[in-house]
Amino acid sequence: MDAASPTPEVLSPAAVFTPQLQVVAALVFAVVLVIISVFLARRKSTQRGDAVILAGCSDAGKTAILSTLVYKQTLPTHASMQTNAALMALPQAHKTLRLIDVPGHPRIRDQFREYLPHAKAVAFVVDSSTISRNGAAVAEHLHMIMNALTSLPPSRGAPSLTIVAHKCDLLKPTATATAEQLAINRVRTILERELEKRRASHANDVGVESMGAEDSDSQLGGLECTGKGEFKFAEWEGGEVGFIGTAVSVGKHAVVSADEKHSEGDGLAPLREWLEDLP
Amino acid sequence: MLDHCSISHKGGVVLWSRSFTPAASHTAASSTSPVNSLVRESLIEGRSSDGKYEKDGYAVKWTFVNDLELIFVVAYQRILQLTYVDELLLALRTLFIKLFKPFLASFVASLHVTGSAKLSSSAAPSASWNFRKAFEGWDGVFDKLLRGLEDKAAQERRTRVAHPARAVIDVTPPVEDTSTIPSQSNAEVQDEEQIARNVQALKNRLRGRGGQASRRGRGRTDVGSGRDSLPASDSETPTSKRKSRAKVQRKWGEAAPTENDMASLDYSYDSSVSDGPASSLDLSALVDNGSLGTRTQDGLYEVKDWEFGSQSDKNADDVIAQVLKKGGQDAKPASGSLGALGSIFSRLTGSKVLTEEDLKPVLEAMKQHLMKKNVAKEIADKVCDDVGQSLVGKKVGGFQSTTSAVRQALSNSITRILTPKTSTDLLLSIRTKLSTPVAASQKRLPYSITFVGVNGVGKSTNLSKVCFWLIQNGFRVLIAACDTFRSGAVEQLRVHVRNLGMLGVDGATNSKGRVELYERGYGKDAAGIAREAIAYGRDNDFDVVLIDTAGRMQDNEPLMRALAKLVATNNPDKIIFVGEALVGNEAVDQLTKFDRALRDFSAASGGQERGIDGMLVTKWDTVDDKVGAALSMTYVTGQPIIFVGCGQTYTDLRQLRVANVVQAILSD
Numbered sequence: 001m002d003a004a005s006p007t008p009e010v011l012s013p014a015a016v017f018t019p020q021l022q023v024v025a026a027l028v029f030a031v032v033l034v035i036i037s038v039f040l041a042r043r044k045s046t047q048r049g050d051a052v053i054l055a056g057c058s059d060a061g062k063t064a065i066l067s068t069l070v071y072k073q074t075l076p077t078h079a080s081m082q083t084n085a086a087l088m089a090l091p092q093a094h095k096t097l098r099l100i101d102v103p104g105h106p107r108i109r110d111q112f113r114e115y116l117p118h119a120k121a122v123a124f125v126v127d128s129s130t131i132s133r134n135g136a137a138v139a140e141h142l143h144m145i146m147n148a149l150t151s152l153p154p155s156r157g158a159p160s161l162t163i164v165a166h167k168c169d170l171l172k173p174t175a176t177a178t179a180e181q182l183a184i185n186r187v188r189t190i191l192e193r194e195l196e197k198r199r200a201s202h203a204n205d206v207g208v209e210s211m212g213a214e215d216s217d218s219q220l221g222g223l224e225c226t227g228k229g230e231f232k233f234a235e236w237e238g239g240e241v242g243f244i245g246t247a248v249s250v251g252k253h254a255v256v257s258a259d260e261k262h263s264e265g266d267g268l269a270p271l272r273e274w275l276e277d278l279p
Numbered sequence: 280m281l282d283h284c285s286i287s288h289k290g291g292v293v294l295w296s297r298s299f300t301p302a303a304s305h306t307a308a309s310s311t312s313p314v315n316s317l318v319r320e321s322l323i324e325g326r327s328s329d330g331k332y333e334k335d336g337y338a339v340k341w342t343f344v345n346d347l348e349l350i351f352v353v354a355y356q357r358i359l360q361l362t363y364v365d366e367l368l369l370a371l372r373t374l375f376i377k378l379f380k381p382f383l384a385s386f387v388a389s390l391h392v393t394g395s396a397k398l399s400s401s402a403a404p405s406a407s408w409n410f411r412k413a414f415e416g417w418d419g420v421f422d423k424l425l426r427g428l429e430d431k432a433a434q435e436r437r438t439r440v441a442h443p444a445r446a447v448i449d450v451t452p453p454v455e456d457t458s459t460i461p462s463q464s465n466a467e468v469q470d471e472e473q474i475a476r477n478v479q480a481l482k483n484r485l486r487g488r489g490g491q492a493s494r495r496g497r498g499r500t501d502v503g504s505g506r507d508s509l510p511a512s513d514s515e516t517p518t519s520k521r522k523s524r525a526k527v528q529r530k531w532g533e534a535a536p537t538e539n540d541m542a543s544l545d546y547s548y549d550s551s552v553s554d555g556p557a558s559s560l561d562l563s564a565l566v567d568n569g570s571l572g573t574r575t576q577d578g579l580y581e582v583k584d585w586e587f588g589s590q591s592d593k594n595a596d597d598v599i600a601q602v603l604k605k606g607g608q609d610a611k612p613a614s615g616s617l618g619a620l621g622s623i624f625s626r627l628t629g630s631k632v633l634t635e636e637d638l639k640p641v642l643e644a645m646k647q648h649l650m651k652k653n654v655a656k657e658i659a660d661k662v663c664d665d666v667g668q669s670l671v672g673k674k675v676g677g678f679q680s681t682t683s684a685v686r687q688a689l690s691n692s693i694t695r696i697l698t699p700k701t702s703t704d705l706l707l708s709i710r711t712k713l714s715t716p717v718a719a720s721q722k723r724l725p726y727s728i729t730f731v732g733v734n735g736v737g738k739s740t741n742l743s744k745v746c747f748w749l750i751q752n753g754f755r756v757l758i759a760a761c762d763t764f765r766s767g768a769v770e771q772l773r774v775h776v777r778n779l780g781m782l783g784v785d786g787a788t789n790s791k792g793r794v795e796l797y798e799r800g801y802g803k804d805a806a807g808i809a810r811e812a813i814a815y816g817r818d819n820d821f822d823v824v825l826i827d828t829a830g831r832m833q834d835n836e837p838l839m840r841a842l843a844k845l846v847a848t849n850n851p852d853k854i855i856f857v858g859e860a861l862v863g864n865e866a867v868d869q870l871t872k873f874d875r876a877l878r879d880f881s882a883a884s885g886g887q888e889r890g891i892d893g894m895l896v897t898k899w900d901t902v903d904d905k906v907g908a909a910l911s912m913t914y915v916t917g918q919p920i921i922f923v924g925c926g927q928t929y930t931d932l933r934q935l936r937v938a939n940v941v942q943a944i945l946s947d
Contacts, residue, residue, distance in 0.1 A: 071410070079291060101291075107700050201706055201707045
């Protein structure tokens with residue numbers, strides 16, 4: 001009866017994979033490959049830059065900022081001996097962010113380099129109440145960071161740099177400017193002056209190393225400007241430099257809410273906004 | 280008797296702290312607090328192996344808990360010889376960890392987020408951090424612990440004073456005196472009523488009546504004054520609290536003891552009904568609230584406060600006893616299960632806790648290795664002890680062996696020691712000095728650098744190398760021949776100056792006029808010559824003056840005095856110690872004595888205290904990878920190595936590359 005019917009079902013491969021079908025399959029396969037690779041690349045790139053580094057000299061207030069952002073209360077702090085990395089929630093943007101607080105002690109501040117590949121932004125915290133006294137030291141630290149930022153491989157976008165003029169509650173606001181503006185202006189002026197000094201000094205120096213015939217690239221660069229003349233943050237080749245004025249009530253003996261009176265009005269609001277706006 | 284006590288995370292967050300004197304609580308938040316300087320100057324720089332640190336009249340002791348990354352610090356006046364501090368630290372450590380381990384573990388974990396994998400899930404608990412609540416009750420435990428130890432120490436001292444010879448009494452302060460010190464220093468900033476109260480208390484005690492009660496009362500005062508600096512404290516301002524307490528205090532002097540008894544009966548009954556012994560942590564919190572409420576009442580305040588103290592004592596007793604009992608139970612099964620099989624298993628599954636026994640042989644081997652690399656023995660010991668301290672109790676993951684963990688920690692430690700903490704950019708500091716504006720009537724002083732060191736290490740040779748480098752950078756350099764002792768020293772410099780004058784600068788055929796020698800022959804006073812040289816340099820527009828001094832042994836006091844005089848009269852901008860890389864154990868002695876002598880004698884002769892500002896290590900090319908001298912030298916002074924001399928020609932001057940040195944020291 002149907003004895004012959006199985007035979008047509010054994011189709012030869014050549015019969016099934018007609019040329020059209022082969023082309024379609026190849027196309028589909030290629031599209032799938034592309035999609036997967038794009039997805040992986042996207043994921044990799046987001047993984048690469050998900051953190052915000054808090055850098056700056058000792059006693060600038062990095063750990064206090066971290067504790068205020070992460071634990072919603074300003075804990076008293078002392079000089080850090082090791083790096084802190086914590087997650088903070090950004091309720092408006094519905095995401096979380098990794099904050100990395102690198103110690104500012106000169107002997108261990110180099111640690112920021114190992115986190116730089118994971119960073120999407122660097123916040124350089126400056127104590128605006130003492131900047132006029134130790135401007136040179138702060139500028140040296142900032143110079144290191146700027147050098148590291150500009151010498152990253154160009155294949156990926158460099159993290160953005162923002163200078164946080166912290167402790168601006170210690171400055172007295174004048175009639176024309178608020179304390180924050182005052183702090184930002186002061187920090188910007190002093191740092192520009194000190195960095196210009198460093199740049200001028202390095203511009204025509206013969207390094208110790210380069211006297212011999214060996215490798216001669218020991219100079220610390222990273223301060224190149226597009227414009228001629230003095231160093232300006234606005235003209236820095238490494239990208240745009242933002243300025244934020246902040247304050248936390250450290251040392252006010254745990255007055256800051258253990259309960260969640262949420263923190264819209266506090267001194268870190270500008271910093272929070274900046275973190276929310278980060279891509 | 281303590282000044283300050285704090286418990287903090289290594290990342291810098293202070294979990295709990297208390298200051299016992301107004302001075303200490305004033306500095307506690309600032310960057311000059313004893314804890315802060317301890318971390319900055321001792322722990323980070325790897326000088327913590329002594330176990331003791333002194334600063335501004337404070338003695339500071341500390342202990343680590345490495346797996347939870349905690350530091351326990353106690354600071355007290357250096358003149359007080361407190362015997363119980365070590366015991367207190369250990370007890371604090373044990374209790375604190377037993378009581379709050381889960382919270383601490385999650386806290387530490389929250390500070391070590393490595394990836395962004397589970398962002399949303401781990402974000403939830405971070406919203407509910409409440410440190411104040413978490414450490415509730417710790418105050419009571421701490422009070423109890425401290426009081427117990429203080430009483431014990433007082434007892435011991437009393438017996439010691441009573442029995443042995445009279446001489447001892449003169450040396451050791453009597454018990455009464457030391458126990459009143461905190462309250463007296465409190466009184467300095469408190470109001471007069473407080474003083475009156477203290478006097479009253481003292482009188483009471485002298486009369487021998489109610490000594491125990493007044494002692495307790497004082498204990499509470501100390502606590503109150505220190506309350507303000509901690510996250511886990513009540514938010515009422517300390518001044519108002521003190522005032523109210525002081526007011527009631529004066530009345531209390533007249534109060535009858537019967538009232539006291541009644542009140543105590545009342546409240547012990549109340550609280551024992553309301554709180555069970557099981558919820559001991561909450562209990563002390565409740566009592567705390569009760570005491571806040573009663574503060575408004577008149578007259579009975581001190582009594583209740585006393586009562587509160589004894590209540591929390593009882594709770595604290597419970598807590599301490601419970602914890603210790605639990606600790607004993609925990610320890611036994613843990614040690615029982617840790618057989619050989621267990622340790623292998625735990626290693627396979629990933630976590631193994633390093634113990635002192637594990638570390639000992641490895642550290643010993645590392646010490647030997649360091650000494651083979653020409654690190655001074657003393658320094659090798661200290662560095663290894665420090666590494667050991669930071670590793671005990673730490674978990675090593677996976678298949679990482681103890682050796683590799685130690686190696687890693689040692690590498691970090693050496694890197695930290697070698698990394699300069701001040702700027703080593705000599706050119707920048709010269710340019711900064713030259714460009715700072717001076718008054719119109721004066722001429723600007725040249726930047727002066729003094730080279731000091733023992734005989735034959737290469738001071739003059741490397742001075743000429745530095746001179747060459749400065750000329751290359753366009754400075755005019757004057758060399759002052761202040762070695763007026765060794766025959767041929769001046770002639771040697773003259774030859775260098777002639778050579779440098781003939782060498783071209785930036786393609787120009789000669790650099791005459793860029794370098795000059797200032798010489799006054801032999802046998803003269805070096806300090807005078809240096810001063811004249813600086814004046815000559817100022818008048819003739821030189822940018823830098825390099826001062827060459829005679830080599831001297833560090834034990835030769837007259838010569839060291841002469842050197843200090845040179846430094847004090849001329850106040851050079853940099854004092855560079857020249858040492859050879861061949862030096863072994865001697866490095867420590869040389870540097871400490873030069874530094875000490877310079878500091879002592881320059882301070883004695885009226886100038887400000889000056890030590891060595893930097894080092895120049897010579898004969899670097901002769902030691903291959905045995906570069907331990909660099910580590911010894913930086914460890915001793917804490918100052919950076921500015922240059923390394925590595926050959927015979929003017930260009931053989933290098934800057935120290937920390938990474939290379941670390942690699943060389945650790946290589947086999």
